Amino acid sequence: MKRFLLSLLVIMGLSCAVHAQGMDKENTLYMDLKNGRVVIQMRPDLAPKHVQRIKELTRAGFYDGIVFHRVIRGFMAQTGDPTGTGMGGSDKPDLPAEFSNALHERGTVSMARASNPNSANSQFFICFKKAASLDGQYTVWGQVVEGMEFVDRIKKGSSFNNGKVTNPDKIIKMQVAADVQ
Numbered sequence: 411m412k413r414f415l416l417s418l419l420v421i422m423g424l425s426c427a428v429h430a431q432g433m434d435k436e437n438t439l440y441m442d443l444k445n446g447r448v449v450i451q452m453r454p455d456l457a458p459k460h461v462q463r464i465k466e467l468t469r470a471g472f473y474d475g476i477v478f479h480r481v482i483r484g485f486m487a488q489t490g491d492p493t494g495t496g497m498g499g500s501d502k503p504d505l506p507a508e509f510s511n512a513l514h515e516r517g518t519v520s521m522a523r524a525s526n527p528n529s530a531n532s533q534f535f536i537c538f539k540k541a542a543s544l545d546g547q548y549t550v551w552g553q554v555v556e557g558m559e560f561v562d563r564i565k566k567g568s569s570f571n572n573g574k575v576t577n578p579d580k581i582i583k584m585q586v587a588a589d590v591q
Contacts, residue, residue, distance in 0.1 A: 437461065438587035439468060439552070443564065444579060448557035449587075450519055457508040457551040460521055460530065464551060465586055467500055467532055473584040481566035481578075485541060488522055489581060490533035499531030508549045514541040517554035517561070536561050 439450040454461040467473060472492070479496050480488035491498040507527040514520060518537045521530035530549055537544075538561070554561060564579045 433555070433587070435587040436465075439464070440583075440585045440587055440590060441473075441557075442582040442584070443557075443560050444582065445563045446557055446560040448560050449555050450552045451555045452552045453512070453550065456510045456512055457521075457549045459505050460508055460549050460551040463502065463505060463532070464534070467502075468584050468586055469589065472500060472532065473581050475580055475582075477578040477580040478564050478566075479578060480535075481564055483566070484538055486535040486537050487561060487564045488533060488535040490522065490531075492532075494578070496533075499533060502531065504528060505530045505549075508551075509546055510550055511546070512550035514544040514548070514550065516540060517558050518550055519552035519554065520544065521549040521551060523548065538562065 433449075433451060437452040437454055439452060441448040441450060452461045452464065473490065476489050476492060477494045478487050478489045479491055479494050480486075488496070492500070504526075505521070505528070507523075507530070509527075512518070514537050516537060516539050518541075520535055520537070522533035522535050523530040527547075534551070536554060566578070
């Protein structure tokens with residue numbers, strides 16, 4: 411039995427390595443969280459301007475250390491605000507919406523925005539489960555392909571202090587896979 415389980419683990423490990431090697435590294439993100447690495451396959455076919463922005467900010471180190479300021483169990487985890495309040499963004503101009511027919515399902519990565527559809531900037535969220543009410547109203551730019559179990563463990567901060575969540579989880583480091591040696 412032990413030999414069977416060991417063989418199964420080796421096969422699963424090789425399968426994950428082959429899967430990761432087969433991805434377009436220029437359109438793959440590594441998001442390191444305290445519990446492990448999340449791999450996000452970006453979708454420039456759906457949202458080329460948003461993917462370009464995410465890569466630009468990632469390469470500049472913008473997301474490193476940014477907190478998950480909004481975590482709603484059974485819905486989504488949101489990040490990308492350098493102020494940690496949900497009211498901030500990068501110094502780049504807001505992006506025009508790139509809505510598509512892509513569905514908001516478990517692991518979907520989509521841009522957060524204000525009531526104006528053309529107000530996405532740097533904040534994004536990852537869906538914990540299907541969220542059909544968001545379909546066609548938010549720009550989908552990626553999909554978690556590995557490490558969703560680590561997204562599931564993102565904790566909500568304990569309380570607010572001057573508009574900020576205290577003790578939230580954060581992105582340790584985010585990188586475009588093509589830049590990783």
